[in-house]
Amino acid sequence: MKSFLTEIKNRFGNGHYEGDQYGGAQGHNGSGLPTGLPNNFMFATGIECSYPTIDHGKTRRDLLAECDHYNRYKEDLALVKAMGLQVLRYGLPYYKIHKGPGQYDWEFADLAMAEIQRLGITPILDLLHFGLPDWLGNFQNPEFPVYFAEYCEAVAARYPWVRYYTPVNEIYVTAKMSAKDGVWNEQLKSDKGFVTAIKHLVAASIMGNQQIAKQRPDCVIVQSESAEFTHELRAERTPAVQLENKLRFLALDLLYAHHPEGEVVNYLYDNGMTRREYEWFMAGEPPGYQVMGNDYYGRNEKIILPNGEVCTSMDVLGWYTITHDYYQRYKKPVMHTETNVFDPKDGPTWLWKQWVNILRMRKEGVPVLGFTWYSLIDQIDWDNGLAEKRGAVTPCGLYDLDRKPRPVAEAYQMLLREYGQITIVPHGELFEVTTRPATLKVEV
Template identity: 85%
Template sequence: MKSFLTQIKDHFGDGDYAGDEYGGAGGQDGSGLPTGGAGSFMFATGIECSYPTIDHGKTRRDLLAECDHYNRYKEDLGLVKEMGLKVLRYGLPYYRIQQAPGKYDWEFADLAMAEMQRLGITPILDLMHFGVPDFIGNLQNPELPVHFAEYAGAVAKRYPWVRYYTPVNEIYVTAKLSAKDGIWNEQLRSDKAFVTALKHTVAASIMGTQQIARHRPDCIIVQSESAEFTHELRATRTPAIQIENKLRFLALDLLYAYHPDAEVFSYLLDNGMTRREYDWFMAGEPPGYQIMGNDYYGRNEKIVLPDGTVQTSMDVLGWYNITHDYYQRYLKPVMHTETNVFDPNEAPAWLWKQWVNILRMRKEGVPVLGFTWYSLIDQVDWDIGLSQKLGRVNACGLYDLDRKPRPVAEAYKMLLQEYGQITIVPHGELFEVTRKPAVLKVEV
């Protein structure tokens, strides 16, 4: 009697059976450059677009200008395509576009968005990146959510083909550096100013998302938030550092209507949040398909020594462990939304280390949807958090400021060639991004 394998071979040939390409992960191992399909893992880069003010509002740090993107946007977007990438985290210059309530300047935005559309690049559109328009002033202004909501709706109406948004980039970092660390925008240093900035930016994100959803009910919201942790190496812990490790969740707690613990709740009430405001945040999640983006740089993770010295820990916990804490808290699909190192010789190894973290997370069944090397081109003065305008180049891009590739560009191309067609998660067809509007999610 013939083996069933012989029967199959006689009828269907020796492997690569017709029809197999429709099953599993496309019937293949996931290698090859990204296709951009709805069920595909989102390999991305970003164009650094921060625009906070320093010097008490007198100096605007616009990284799109300082890295010459306004003049070279076609070249830059062409490099995204040349890399083989289909997805780009991209921030329009909010402070330049919304010049006053109801008054907009779309000139540059229209040019850049048209070029992205021509090249077939999917933008994750970043609407507020560390700064606000001059007429709003700073993050202490309670009118911020209303003005930003109007802006977000105007963007969604003008570019109806865009589906992916980051309404407010790194809300926690925005509020902390502006109102607690005294570096950007209002440059205040108090817990009350921090809570005020935080509640205004979270409210802006929520209201902005609602306006986006009016035009795109099927919008996908990629919340990019910094993955932080501070290790305190003291026998007796310091209350300020311990609560800081709780406050790192606060922006997402308010955004996702997750009740923080009693200590954090008391902190909010002690520093100006009213019960009415708190109840408003806890009423429910904003609309759209919510993706929790976690940004991780080695410098996000710090060690405090017994004498109070603070040093960068670089990967004691790493993206996997820190992000896993966030995932268990919110149970949202995950994206690695930013990473880099400032030493271009170390960058390829750092890229592979981040990818190992992602593979480990995927192996455990966590729905990881994408990865981002941030950014496409080198940055300026991020080693000092943009606190002074020194013009010092940070060699963290896939390309330098002359648009010449750095070693990490070749490493990323190798990674894309090997993994570019993997699905969003293992058995990712179950998580394929549908065209239906998001619906209310009910816990059972």
């Protein structure tokens, strides 16, 4: 009996069929350096730009200065291109730019943004990274959201070519470090201070987002937020620890108008949020295309032992499991917006482990827009959370402070060559990030 393969071979040849190059057996497999096309997965890095105050406002930690980016910004941006990356999480120094109501110093911002535009890099512009201008004081100031919204509008009007924004980086971490843990800015250690800070930060993000959308109706808002979890190894759980595992969602709950658990709502009311303020947050989501960015470091996961000792668990659950919980809660497209590890010899392995997490998330059908190794160059004093100015190098960058590559840079380039042209979702060429303004606010 003659095989159908014989008939096909006689008519169409032995493989390499005409037409197969258009997504068939001879189509492209997604390898090669990123193209920057609208359906391309967004591989990124970032430039560390934190600027909180410590010592009760007397000392400003400006990592752009401490890591010498102000002087070497052209060199740093050239390294982004040399890596083969098309996307950069980039923070302008808000505290230096916004000099007062309606007053701005754009000198450095204009230079850096012009170079980013010249190189063809797509910035995800970070507008507030852990600190405020001196004239605004700290996150307890109820006027801060209004003035920050003014700043966001000014930035979006000045750089109309920018589409991707993170209005306020890591809202939960900012509020916790500033008003609950007593490390930065107002340095409070109170639940009321924490609730005040978080409601002001979320309100600032929402109103800033509104002003950006006025200038860019097609804006893409990548909310970078920490993915955290505390494992309590006690037979009888401690209410405070269990509450903390619920509060980790608080910033995104308020931002995305998702009603928190009753216990959390009571906590908000007990610590200064009014019913009118709560209803304002629950009125609806901000405009634009909303992307849930989850930052994950091994130190984000903690284990509390029966004796009360706390140890870092280093990805017991990992980015995939924790972020999947966030995804199930908010149903937003996802981006892995920050990761690194403090020991440079562990960098390549950590990178591959994070990538395995992303591949697993994609297999679940979750739209993952991108991945970020944070940051491009080493940082300073992140081993103590910037709490003390020691000048100790945190060797977590793709490059060291002399701008020499670390082993993770070579690993990232290998990853880019292998996966650089994959789409946001598998077989996702049909689905692209369009230039149309956002309009729909429904889940169906």
